[in-house]
Amino acid sequence: MGAKLSGGGDGKYQVEQNHEINVTPFVDVMLVLLIIFMVAAPLASVNVKIELPPAVAPLGTNPPKPVYISIKPDGSTYIGDFSTDLASIGDDLRKNLGDKRNPEKERIFIRGDKEVLYGDFMGVMNALQDNGFYSVALVGEEQRD
Numbered sequence: 001m002g003a004k005l006s007g008g009g010d011g012k013y014q015v016e017q018n019h020e021i022n023v024t025p026f027v028d029v030m031l032v033l034l035i036i037f038m039v040a041a042p043l044a045s046v047n048v049k050i051e052l053p054p055a056v057a058p059l060g061t062n063p064p065k066p067v068y069i070s071i072k073p074d075g076s077t078y079i080g081d082f083s084t085d086l087a088s089i090g091d092d093l094r095k096n097l098g099d100k101r102n103p104e105k106e107r108i109f110i111r112g113d114k115e116v117l118y119g120d121f122m123g124v125m126n127a128l129q130d131n132g133f134y135s136v137a138l139v140g141e142e143q144r145d
Helices: 024-040 089-097 118-130
Strands: 002-004 016-018 067-071 077-079 082-084 107-112 135-139
Touching: 067 089, 067 118, 077 089, 082 089, 089 118, 107 118
Parallel strands: 067 107, 107 135
Antiparallel strands: 002 016, 067 077, 077 082
């Protein structure tokens, strides 16, 4: 905090506070830090030349093909491109997944038309849960502005 020791005219001997911020010390410190970092940055790089071996990662397996269940506005249900009904949806999904994929850990994607009745959608969800498919994701269309 600064003080004003002399004023003009009448209040020559009045002491007032200076309300302006003095930023000069702040700028000085910032410039010194900038110079220190500019000098220290080149020292952090490594100048030792070595020949690195090639990185060979084992080939990963392709992720499994996702399973889509589509529900049309009339309530008809499809697994991929094949028609199914609520009574046989579990068996049809197991056939579609094959023997190597675990249905308990499999994610099922549901695509429902915007005109699908809520009861039809919940019927599919309940049939999936009854057959051990608990990981379900809903697919929506991305809205564009």
